[in-house]
Amino acid sequence: MRARYGVRRFGYGVAMIERARRGFENLRLGFCSLGAVLGLLGAAAAQGPVANAGFTINAATCPRLADPKLTNARIDLGIELRPATGFALVKVTLWKGGALLGPIWQGRIACTAQPHMVSWDGRMAPAGSAVRKWIDPGSYEVQYEAEQEGTRATAVQRRPLDIVRLGITEVTALPAGPNSEWQMVYFKRGTTAGTFFYATPVLREYLNVADTGQISDLDGNDGMPRPSVPVHTATASPRMEGTLYEDDSYNYPLCYRAGVSPRFEVRFGATGTSASGLLVGAKYPVPGVLLRCRLDSSLGPWTSNHLTLAPNVPEVFTGPPLPNRFGRTDANLEWSFQCSTDGGLHWQHMAGVVRTQHRFFTVLGVPRFGGASGVQYSGPWVEVAEYAHAWQQALGTNVSTPEGMTEVVVKGFGGQLPGIPTAIENVRYDTNILGGDGGASHYYDWSHSVQLSRLLDTHQNGWFVNCSDCASSTAALLGMLGIQSVQMNRLGNMSLRAIRGIGAPSYTLALWGGTYAHGFSYHHVVTRTAGTTICDACLWVDEDGNPNALPGLPGFNVDRPWGGSPTSYQSLLAWAPISYQLEALPTLQ
Amino acid sequence: MNTTLLRSICALLLGASLLAQVAPVPVDPREALLQATAKRYESPAWARGARRAGPDLAAVALRGLEGGAIERLGAGPVQRFFADAGGENRVLVEVQVGTNVDAAQRHVLGWLTNVSSPGLVPTAAAAGIPLGDVGFVGWSKPAERRLAWLLFVRDNTAVRVVCLDPAANPHPDLTAIAQAVDAEIQRAPVVAAEALVPAPKVVRFAAAVARCRAGERVPLQVTVDAAAGAPVLRFEFEGAGQGYVESDGAGGHVLCTTGPGRLVVRVCATGTRCTTSTATLTIEVGPR
Numbered sequence: 001m002r003a004r005y006g007v008r009r010f011g012y013g014v015a016m017i018e019r020a021r022r023g024f025e026n027l028r029l030g031f032c033s034l035g036a037v038l039g040l041l042g043a044a045a046a047q048g049p050v051a052n053a054g055f056t057i058n059a060a061t062c063p064r065l066a067d068p069k070l071t072n073a074r075i076d077l078g079i080e081l082r083p084a085t086g087f088a089l090v091k092v093t094l095w096k097g098g099a100l101l102g103p104i105w106q107g108r109i110a111c112t113a114q115p116h117m118v119s120w121d122g123r124m125a126p127a128g129s130a131v132r133k134w135i136d137p138g139s140y141e142v143q144y145e146a147e148q149e150g151t152r153a154t155a156v157q158r159r160p161l162d163i164v165r166l167g168i169t170e171v172t173a174l175p176a177g178p179n180s181e182w183q184m185v186y187f188k189r190g191t192t193a194g195t196f197f198y199a200t201p202v203l204r205e206y207l208n209v210a211d212t213g214q215i216s217d218l219d220g221n222d223g224m225p226r227p228s229v230p231v232h233t234a235t236a237s238p239r240m241e242g243t244l245y246e247d248d249s250y251n252y253p254l255c256y257r258a259g260v261s262p263r264f265e266v267r268f269g270a271t272g273t274s275a276s277g278l279l280v281g282a283k284y285p286v287p288g289v290l291l292r293c294r295l296d297s298s299l300g301p302w303t304s305n306h307l308t309l310a311p312n313v314p315e316v317f318t319g320p321p322l323p324n325r326f327g328r329t330d331a332n333l334e335w336s337f338q339c340s341t342d343g344g345l346h347w348q349h350m351a352g353v354v355r356t357q358h359r360f361f362t363v364l365g366v367p368r369f370g371g372a373s374g375v376q377y378s379g380p381w382v383e384v385a386e387y388a389h390a391w392q393q394a395l396g397t398n399v400s401t402p403e404g405m406t407e408v409v410v411k412g413f414g415g416q417l418p419g420i421p422t423a424i425e426n427v428r429y430d431t432n433i434l435g436g437d438g439g440a441s442h443y444y445d446w447s448h449s450v451q452l453s454r455l456l457d458t459h460q461n462g463w464f465v466n467c468s469d470c471a472s473s474t475a476a477l478l479g480m481l482g483i484q485s486v487q488m489n490r491l492g493n494m495s496l497r498a499i500r501g502i503g504a505p506s507y508t509l510a511l512w513g514g515t516y517a518h519g520f521s522y523h524h525v526v527t528r529t530a531g532t533t534i535c536d537a538c539l540w541v542d543e544d545g546n547p548n549a550l551p552g553l554p555g556f557n558v559d560r561p562w563g564g565s566p567t568s569y570q571s572l573l574a575w576a577p578i579s580y581q582l583e584a585l586p587t588l589q
Numbered sequence: 590m591n592t593t594l595l596r597s598i599c600a601l602l603l604g605a606s607l608l609a610q611v612a613p614v615p616v617d618p619r620e621a622l623l624q625a626t627a628k629r630y631e632s633p634a635w636a637r638g639a640r641r642a643g644p645d646l647a648a649v650a651l652r653g654l655e656g657g658a659i660e661r662l663g664a665g666p667v668q669r670f671f672a673d674a675g676g677e678n679r680v681l682v683e684v685q686v687g688t689n690v691d692a693a694q695r696h697v698l699g700w701l702t703n704v705s706s707p708g709l710v711p712t713a714a715a716a717g718i719p720l721g722d723v724g725f726v727g728w729s730k731p732a733e734r735r736l737a738w739l740l741f742v743r744d745n746t747a748v749r750v751v752c753l754d755p756a757a758n759p760h761p762d763l764t765a766i767a768q769a770v771d772a773e774i775q776r777a778p779v780v781a782a783e784a785l786v787p788a789p790k791v792v793r794f795a796a797a798v799a800r801c802r803a804g805e806r807v808p809l810q811v812t813v814d815a816a817a818g819a820p821v822l823r824f825e826f827e828g829a830g831q832g833y834v835e836s837d838g839a840g841g842h843v844l845c846t847t848g849p850g851r852l853v854v855r856v857c858a859t860g861t862r863c864t865t866s867t868a869t870l871t872i873e874v875g876p877r
Contacts, residue, residue, distance in 0.1 A: 183831075183848075193670070194660045202831050202848025203803050203877060244835055247845065373827035373853075430737075431706075435756040437727035437737035439705035442751065446699025447664045448619075454662075460670070461681060462753040464737070466705050490622075493707060512706050519707040522622075581618045589662035 055153035056082045057090070057146040060115035062159035063350060064289055065339040067166045068122020068134050069218075069225040069272075070352025075122055075161070077104070078115035081146055086111050088146040092118060095141040095158070104142065111148070122163070126275060133275035134223060137165045137283035162289070165272035165282040166309075166337055167218040167225065168354055171206035173254045174263040174316065179366045181262075182255045182379030187453035190240035195453040195589060198238045198245065199378035200252040206356065209269070211241075211248045218282070219273035231330070231359045235383035236457060253359040255367075255379050257482070258400070259324035262360065263316055264302075268293075270311035282311045290340040292347070293317075297333045307344070309337075322362050325400035326408075326481065328389040329360045361385045363482035364405055370448070370476070370585030377588070380480045383456050387412065387424065388481055394419025402483050406528065406535060407558045409477050413470070413537040414502050414556075424473075425455055428503025429538065430464035433513050437464070439520075444468035449587040452476055463503075470502060470538035471524035472586040478526065478535075479585050488586065489531055491523040492579035497572060498542040498552045507542060507552030523578075525557070525569075531582055533559040534569040541572035623695065626702040629709060632694055636722040638744035640780045642787045643686035644773035645818055647861035651766050654680060659821050659861055666696070666749070667863040671766075680761050681751040682770060684863040688786055689745055696747035700740050701725065713741060718764050721748070721771055729755035736763040743774045745786065746863075777862070788864035789813050789820040794856050796844065800873045807844040807872060809834065811856055818861025827853040830874040846874045 061078025068075060081088050091106040102124050109116045123132040140161045147154045175181035189196035201207075208229045209217040219225055229251040232239050239246035256262055274280040284291055291309045295302035300320035309315065323329060335354040338347040361380065369377040388405075391412025398404045415423040430436035442461045443451045450472035454460040465473075471488050478486045496518045500507045511518050526535040536557035541547065543555035555572060563570045563577075570578055627633070646659055646669050654671035657678070661667045666683040673679050687693035704710055704727075713724030716734075721741030729737040729752070740749040750767045752760065780786055793812040801807050813820045822842075824834040829850025837843045844854060852872050859865040 193657055195662055198833060199831060199847075245833060245845070375826050375831075375833075378831070432729055432731075432737075435729055437729055437755070438708075438710060440700070440727055440738060441703040444703065445665045446696070446703065449663055449665060451662055451665070460678065460753075462751060466703070468703050468705075490618075517707045520705045521707045522702075522705055524705075587663065589665060 054083065055088075055146070055148045055151065055155050057088075057144050057155035057157050058082070058115075059142065059144050059157050059159045061117065062142055062144075062161065063339075064160065064341055064348060065162050065164050065284070065286060065291060065337075065350060066122065067137075067164050067337070067350065067352060068120075070166060070337075070350075071355055073122065073352025075120040076351060077118040077120060077142065077144075079109065079118065079144060079146070080115040081109070081111035081148075081155075084111050084113045087149045089149065090116075090144070090146045092120075093143045093145070094124065094135070094161075095143055096138065101135070101140070108149075135163055136274045136280050137163045137272060138280075139283075139286075162283065162286045164284040164286070164291070165218050165269070165280070166284075166354065167208075167269045167272075168228070168266055168335060168356060169207065169209050169217050169269040169312075170204040170267040171356070171358070172202075172204045172265040172314075173256075174265050176256070176260040176263050176318075180257045180260045182363075182367055184253055184255050184361070184379050184385070185376055185381045186236060186238045187376070187381060187383070188237040188457060189245070190237050190243065192243070195451075195457075197375035197453075199375050200238070200254075204267075205250075205252045205254055206358070207248060207250055209248050210271075215277065215279050216271035216273045217269040218271060221273060221277060223273045223275055223277065228354065228356045231357050233359075235386045251356070251358070253328075253361055253382055253385075255361045255363060255385070256322055257366075258326060258362040258364055259321055261321050262319045264319070265314045265316050266293075267314050268309055268311055285310055288341060290344050292338050292340075294336045294338060295319075295333060296336070297331050299329070299331050302333075322360055325362065325398070326364055326388065326405050327362055327392065327399060328385070329362065331358050331360060333358060361389075364400075364402055365482035365484050367482055368479035368484065368486060368585060369588065370479070371587040374588075376453075380482075381452075381456075384477050384480055388477070391420060402528070403559060405481060405483055406478060407556075409474060409481065409483075410526075410535050410537045410558045411556055413474050413477065414540070416503070423503045425459045426463070426503070427455070427459055427465045427469075428463055429501030430466045431501060431511055431513075433508070433511070434464075434501070434504060438512065439466045440464075441466050441468040444472045444524075444586065447587070448472075448583065449589055450476060451589045453589060465502065465538075467520070467522075467524040467536075467538045471526050471536070474535065474537045475526045475585050476588055478528065483528060485530070486526060486528045486585060487530065488583040489525045489527045489534065490581045490583055491520075491525060493519065493521050494523065494574035494578050495519040495576065496574060497547040498550055499573070500540040500542075500552055500554070502538050507540075507550050509548075509550060523573075527562075527582070529559070531580060532562055534562055535559060536569070539573075541569070543567065543572065547572050622702050623698050626698045630698070630701060632698060635694060635742070637690045637694075638722050640689055640745045640782070640786065641774065641777040642780060642817070643746060643860075643862035643864050644684065644770060644777050645861050646682065646684055646770075646773070646863050647818060649682070649766075649769050649773050651680070651761075651769065654761065659859060659863075661823065661857065661859045661865055666747070667859060667865075671761075678753055679757070680763070680766060681753060682766070683749040683751070684770070685747045686786060686863045687745040687747065690742075693742045693745045693747040697723075697725075697740060697742045700747075700749060713739060718767075720764075720767055721774075724767070735760055739763050739767040741767065741771065743771050746774050748774075786864060787817040787860075787862065788866045789815070789817045789858040789860040791856060791858055791866050791868035794868040794870055796854075796870050796872055798872070800875060801846060802875050803831075803846050803849040803877045805846055807846065808837065809842040809844050809854075809870075811842055813856075813858040813866075815860070817864050820858040820860050823857045823859070825855040825857060827855070828871075830872065832874070844872070846872070849874050849876045 542552035544553035724741030830852025831848025
């Protein structure tokens with residue numbers, strides 16, 4: 001009962017204050033003159049509450065800037081009443097341009113030494129509506145009013161509050177020095193049949209803006225904040241919008257050299273959607289107020305030197321070093337904001353964050369390709385990087401060195417190992433004992449090109465591969481993942497010892513069936529040492545000490561010495577020395 | 590033959606031999622491989638047909654199979670997949686139309702050079718399959734006459750027909766498919782000796798502007814005649830600039846630039862007769 005009475009009387013007091021406020025523009029300043037307020041309250045005292053110089057209200061906490069649409073945002077309002085004794089009825093209201101917009105909070109609180117905290121979500125029901133909506137970006141005032149119980153003394157204070165709209169629309173991954181960052185490549189276009197190369201845009205790898213028919217970049221048409229774009233995890237095709245490439249909402253993986261600190265050039269959006277569904281500006285910068293962004297992440301904190309943010313003006317952030325090895329790193333980034341009203345001497349934290357996720361691939365060196373121009377040579381292919389990541393996870397190999405990386409690619413490509421049950425795309429060697437034929441190439445072309453896109457697209461050209469298909473593909477994989485000096489190596493004819501072809505269930509001494517010679521007219525392999533060592537993902541040699549008999553013991557050909565020992569490649573593969581001819585990396589299709 | 594004449598011939602041969610030793614012609618290793626394959630397969634003895642326009646691959650209809658789009662990746666052969674009623678690709682037809690018969694035969698030799706089994710690939714004729722001027726057979730299971738692939742050359746066209754899963758049933762009738770393509774080759778008109786093999790002609794390829802800012806979209810004008818069959822367009826890119834081409838929804842094309850730098854755009858128009866023409870344009874894409 002008392003409270004109800006108090007509130008009614010209190011509302012009357014507010015009206016009186018408002019009438020008086022119109023004559024005193026200085027009340028719109030951050031700290032209104034206590035004397036003036038007390039004087040005004042005195043004018044109202046004859047009809048209700050009385051101003052009392054001994055009773056004061058202080059906005060102990062009131063953010064200068066706020067964006068209630070940020071994740072976990074709130075507007076913390078601290079109410080401090082003096083003297084710290086007894087109780088008071090308090091009302092916090094929002095004002096704009098001299099007009100009362102509505103109540104933020106009201107209640108009875110104890111007058112104590114500690115401020116009473118009120119957390120407001122930034123929403124208010126517009127006039128004539130029962131639905132609470134976020135207030136639009138713009139300049140406001142928060143009015144704190146109190147009436148002391150018993151004395152009925154009143155106190156008022158106003159604080160400026162600017163609502164701004166903060167959000168990230170673009171992130172561009174910048175190099176951190178020469179040869180440190182590359183675009184990544186997709187080879188399909190949605191569900192359209194065929195090969196279509198697409199490189200992640202240099203302009204920005206992350207984009208989150210209005211689509212056609214949408215009002216603003218930072219919000220949906222219903223005013224809800226536009227969610228961050230999740231990492232695009234598909235590996236063959238970029239994000240599609242119907243039959244077209246997505247051009248307003250994507251978040252593509254990034255590729256950096258291992259161990260470097262990534263650099264992001266970030267743009268903050270300029271437009272939001274108002275509570276009434278109209279386009280509204282982000283409403284910053286605010287005169288006299290600096291605004292900066294702080295970036296923390298699961299990788300560690302990022303640094304930036306910007307003085308103050310402005311919409312659509314790029315700012316650069318530098319992250320902590322990425323792992324010094326090949327791999328995939330998924331990072332959660334949390335963008336928070338601070339403002340300063342004293343030129344940067346002191347910064348006030350703004351509640352709420354923007355969260356984005358980014359996927360980093362790190363490679364050990366400059367990606368190498370057999371071709372020079374073409375989208376397919378823009379950088380590592382996403383599907384290849386994902387394959388290598390998965391293989392590394394299964395094998396547990398140390399991939400901080402080219403040797404380890406080579407092992408991952410050669411063993412992973414052939415598969416049939418714990419954690420990698422099949423060869424890449426489930427291919428198998430092209431011999432009629434496995435259902436194929438006589439070892440024809442299906443992906444490698446005489447023009448020294450390999451249709452890697454077709455191989456990765458669920459072996460479009462068929463299950464079967466020969467040595468040229470395997471060698472050209474593994475050479476391409478190693479090169480694009482930053483292994484240097486990779487070449488193909490075309491070997492001459494040979495009579496074979498026991499081998500196990502890719503995808504085959506067991507070793508054999510009759511690769512082409514019982515009535516045909518167990519040999520090759522030629523064989524294609526890979527080297528990264530100009531032929532002194534060999535990588536061969538097409539077959540395993542037999543390391544059980546008797547390479548002329550079955551069964552065989554897997555001998556992986558990862559940088560295996562070419563000759564000079566009983567376990568060299570020549571010795572374990574063939575009965576007689578083999579001729580060879582080094583070749584460049586293949587071109588890619 | 591009298592002694593004097595014999596001596597003269599020997600002297601000439603010796604001289605030629607010495608000359609050859611004095612000025613050896615460097616041989617590209619890959620060319621040497623091709624020549625070795627030509628020798629193994631005695632390709633100089635292969636029949637040689639006429640020079641024709643390419644076969645109309647779009648006109649090749651296969652019973653029970655649905656043909657896909659015609660595509661060419663880079664310098665490789667024109668490809669067309671054929672899918673079964675379930676939509677699964679079962680057969681791949683690859684076609685390379687040469688500027689002349691030699692070029693087509695070289696392409697077949699290239700395929701044969703990359704067969705790694707040590708023996709010779711059996712000929713189609715030996716398998717009782719009449720096909721092309723010369724053809725070859727890749728058996729999956731010869732006892733069942735189950736084919737993995739067939740390749741052949743007819744006139745100036747090389748063809749490979751591949752069963753994508755030879756173990757799957759029903760096994761596609763590769764012979765009938767290859768012979769259908771062969772018949773289509775023979776239906777193509779003969780090209781006069783001095784004329785070029787017909788190919789799509791890129792009549793116009795132009796951009797609305799020569800310069801733009803990264804992020805801008807630039808309308809392209811592409812006009813290709815259909816004399817060599819309805820063309821399929823493929824766009825390729827070179828240079829430091831970056832972009833891709835989209836349909837503008839009204840039958841035209843638009844270049845969407847996504848990175849600054851000089852951007853060379855190449856349109857590759859491949860007609861259903863399996864020949865390709867290209868045209869390029871250059872756009873300076875500046876910073877945004």
